[in-house]
Amino acid sequence: MRRRDFMKLMGIASTASLMSSCGVERSTEKLIPFVVPPEEDYIPGEDYYYNSTCTECPANCGISVKVREFNPIKLEGIENHPINNGALCLRGQSSLMRLYHPERIKTPLLKNSAGNFEPTTWENAYSQIIKSMRDSEQNGKDNLYLSGRTTGSLSELIDEFCKVTKAERLPEYETFSYANLREASNIVFGRPEIPNYSLDKSDFLITIGADILETYISPVQLTSRLNKAKREKNFRWTHIEPNASLNGFQASEKIRIKPGSEPYLLLFLINFILKSNLQKNRIPNNILAVLPQVGVGEVESQTGISNQVLNDMAQSLAKATSPLVISGGVSTAQSGGLEIAVLTGLLQWATGMATDGVINFSISENYSSVGSVLDMVNLVNRLKNNEVGVLFISNTDPLSTMPDETGLEQYLEKANLRVAFSDFQNKTTEKCDVILPLSHTLESWGDAEPRNGLVNVIQPTIEPIFDTRSEGDILLSLLRAYGKNQTAAGYQEWLFSGWNEKHGPAFADQFLKKGYAETIPPKIALSLQANRIAEFIRGAKFATAVSDPVLFVTPSLRTFDGRSAILPLSREIPDPLTTVTYGKWVSISKENALELGVKDRDEVRFEIDGTSFELPVRIQPGLAKDVFTTHRDQIDCKLLNIDPRTGETLTALTNFSMTKTGKSVAIPILSGKMDQEDREIIPDHYDDHEMEHHHEVKATLYPEEKYPNYRWSMSIDLESCIGCSACVAACYVENNIPVAGPEQHLRGREMSWIRVQPYYNQKEEAEFLLMLCQQCGNAPCETVCPVYATYHNPEGLNAMVYNRCVGTRYCHNNCPYKVRRFNWFEHEWPEPMNRMQNPDVFVRGRGVMEKCTFCVQRIRKAKDIAKDEGRKVRDGEVTPACAQTCPTEAIVFGNILDKESEVYKKSQSDREFRVLELLGTLPAVHYLRKGEETHES
Amino acid sequence: MNRKDADPQDTSSGKKGNPTAIDYKDQLERDILYALKKPTPLYWGGLALAAGLVIWGAISWSIQIRTGLGVTGLNNPVGWGAYITNFVFWVGIAHSGTLISAILFLFRAKFRSRFNRSAEAMTVFAVMTAGLFPLIHLGRVWFFYWLFPYPNQRYLWVNFRSPLIWDVFAVSTYFTVSAIFFYVGMIPDLAIIRRLKEGIGKRIYSILSMGWVGTIKQWRHYNQLYKFLAALATPLVISVHSVVSWDFAMSVIPGWHTTIFAPYFVAGAIFSGCAMVITLVVPMRKMFRLEKHITVDHFDKLARLLLFTSLIVGYAYIVEYTLAFWSGNVYEEGQFIYRAVGDYAFFYWLMITCNVVLPLTLFVKKLRRNISYLFVLSLFVNVGMWFERFNIIVMSLAHDFDPYNFGFYIPSIIELGITFGSFGWFFMFFLIFAKTLPILSITELKEEVHD
């Protein structure tokens, strides 16, 4: 009997967990999943796709969930979805880990007298809650329901629940409530909403502070539209910001502005438009009367932007056919943020943006029930006055992100009974009495309405892994416990009957199949609220440029407001600007670093408002002197204040002092150096002569490459790539790449197969290179493997044979791109995270080398299908995980032998280059340099 | 008189006046036998220390096998570190032994005969030590046999284009040929010890010497064999260390990809081997009271060889630098600047001091003839040559093409344990050799003496 068979028998016969704890050999646990499949037409080994919605952030992108043997193993964007158009961001890809995270709350918890949580039953929990609710009614206290942004049918159910139990539904709490933006829309247009921005219809985009590529409102939506706009000719994007963010480095033009001086810029632009008589919509006189006039010199000195740049911007704005100005992010989260938003609205009106269709209020984002911190202040007052009986806190964690001047932390426990619905323990749940664990969206039924006219479906793809329920089911059970008998047994029934009622019986099937249902609401004719604007401007105090040092606390691309920090991937994948992975840091400019005498990882102490905190430093090229940035989840939210007018959290901290502590903090920084050092990793533009010879085959001693059928290649457009690292996350999930953790990162051992490499040049501009295995034609790694564990397959791939590898690591040393990764340890996949593994991809043990394979498992699948149909694989049939999730379609994959394929056409572009071409490795990855095509390809 | 307890300094074998050739030969035998007598506590202490280091190394290695190579300091981009340094270091040491044995034999250098036995032993044990490291550095050492081309059910063969397979063949060949050379050279000496020993000792050496008599027929075949082995071993020495250097030269990375490596490494190997011979022979000579047989003149000649090879190595360093900057290749230049002023600059300058600067003092005759000075200098050279390999391996990996990939490497305690373990392994075998086998080539020394 062969050793393998013997091991398999052992695996079946003995306890699976015993065998899996041994290190050296892996045995299979179950050979035959079922003898009789549970459903008709169920084929083990086939992928099944279900449409659902990503709820990692409020954007609610539509996702297609790949399920294999009843375990969801990969999330993709739904093709042509109105929000994400087939893409999914880093957090979205990582959100699958939330489902399988071992630290999820697994049962209902009840706080005992000692203050510790004990598991309890659902019935017990429900009865406690109902009892407390009835007590409140008797004692004249209010029962309050606070949730994170909830839309669609669930929102209706909450309303019903509150109506029946006479509880009060509070305005929802979201960390980023866009309070200033909504209030400004209210003042300017009379609509307190966040409009939908059709970037793809504009030809000149100005963003002031708005981080549209990272977290702003609906980043994947904005990014994919930006991408569409870029592919049109004559699109220009100018990003104006006081700090240095990914958006600034990716925009066609970045303009640094002094913090707080944005109103001057906006006033200048408005005045320019008016003076040159280029406004598309008239601004009423009462506004003109109070609108401050600013001279160019004043604007220049306040903003720090030169005369020439200002004029050029204004001219382009005036001449553009459909310009778009968006303010947000750090600019509107200042004390003068509301003014900035109002002036932006005015500018939008004057230049016709609000009426041309680039700003669309008919399909505005669904933030109507979201309140602001002011509403939380009200809540705190009620708590203080002992008015609150039962407080429900569902799907939100205010204590982690709210400014503490509200006093919520202090007074939260004054509510009689605090009930939390949550999937993880967090700062808020720790202060609650009852915790009801929520099922993940992938385990639940529901729907979501991210914006007017669009409904996304949420359907379960797996039975709940732990003893959890969906919010809808919990509410219905509570209603039942309260005494109300309803016809729906569970939320699924309630949901379907609701759909039936609203949209008819044929709706559900189509809805589930498509994933979303869109109706185009009638266009709204906007009008300017002249009086309100005038009144506002009259009373406004326009801030001047801040001369003190400013610390900007920005949202984080990787963790949003901190909520995604629980996902291992969100911190395993580096921040694209600094390549820091785990740990907190503050980004400082080169000048400040010199002044303080600090280098990367040295610690500084901030003293502000009587408190102090320490953070290690990371030097960020592109930051202005005395401007510092850190992320929202790296700083104690106690330090933040609010704008009392709108409740917007102010995230620009001033009045602090900074000193060097002399200590050093070991934070993992993945990049060796962020400077190309003249090595032309991304080469300068070739001149015409070089271009002529660029595509020629150079003289070589090697035999010519011959590929009979396919030569898989990739093209990566650096103009489109925004460095969002969604591809990195997708690759991790698709290929079972282990999360290495902070200690291994400090030793230089992260496992990513694809990575974003930032390079800054002398002008403090950034270029991001996406590096992955180049599948070289003359691969240096193949020659040196002693055991043929890596060789060149007939389709041009550098094949990696895991079970042949003895681990000499010569291939890793010989790779000039250093894309190979070695398994230094046996990686653990704690239960139930191991259910997330893709069964099509081998899980590597210790001592084995791995690297990007161009998703060979997907190539093979496509080839199988093509073989069955007796044809070759067509262009577009194979999409690696990285290409599929990219919001800007920067990665194109295909067979370069096919002259009709997109990858071939891209490789003939005059922007094309390959990395380290001079080594003669003949890489299969063609990069397209930033910039425009000069010749037609 | 009882031969076993003979005092080596006693030349009174009964003859008065000038000792004859045969007296010298008898004396020589007595001296060698003295070395083989019962070990002193100092010897046991040394052996225990060496064995202790071996145990430390063995424990470290088993931890590494159980847990994975993560217990080392290796990472991306530095995939090779202390282990390959040790490998190249020990192969280099081995080469000098063959040089002294085989090449100096072909050149008929007289001083060779005092050192060649120790040198050959050193070669065999150094190759045994070196051969451990390709196993130790493997990620999946339990599949080490896949590196050999044996017929198997999966029809798999090895990649003969890979320098690592060349290593397998070269080092195996080198071990086999050195062992043959070592053994063959010892056969007549083993016969001598057979004659001098009694009881079980006689039996053992009888078997070891295969029943060698010393007839003229045997001597004629023996001479031919020795000549051929020396002639075969000479190109072997050059090829083996060239092959080991091609582990680096056949790669693409700056600092490794250079044609100078083969002669550079061979010269360096001879250089480090000579130093190791001095390190081994000086204390051994003292312990076994062989001052009469290995004199200052012999050390003088050895020191000149050391100086000569040091000059070659120094020249190679200059050539490397010159070509790096003359090439205009930004990656090559970057690498060599990094070597001099980067993270490991201290070890670079340590290497230069030990390998180039200090040996220059050997131009002074007095120093060349001062045995204690030679001993201390040889230790420095050993350190310098270890760090030369370390520098080449680690610095090129840490600072190659793409600045994003620049990294840093520090050996971990496991690697330290295995490194010291390898030194323990080597010295343990050498000590055992010193007590069981003739440490001088008795027959050759006899051959030099005429009445």
Place this chain on the structure above:
Amino acid sequence: MTDKMTFSKRAEFISKLRELLESGVPPKKLKIVMPHPDHEVDEIVEKYVPPSKLKYFTLAGALSGFIGGFALTIGTVLDWPLITGGKPLISIPAFIVIVFEMTILLGATVSLLGFLILSRLPSFKSIISPEDYGNEFVILMDRRDE
């Protein structure tokens, strides 16, 4: 019966040997034992005795190593052709290294084998009862046929 002549001085031994050989004593009747090889003795004896055949063993070994090296490398690469690094399948420059090592390996081992065969070693008779003559030169003349 055997005549045993021992000499403690080399010069005496050489002159006696020369005398014996020049007087026509067949070399195979002489068993000459020396504590170490001697150049002059070799010169004398080689006039009367054919040279050592060891060189043929060496040549045979080296040649088989040379051919075997090519056979192994080229044979295996044709058996399962795998392209690595774009290099030609039969990469002669790389294979030369293997051929070279195999040549030396087989040359040396076959030479050793040849030596053992030609010298009739290991000789079990001599292991059990070793013949030791010390540091003296010995000539044993076989007188049986006289």
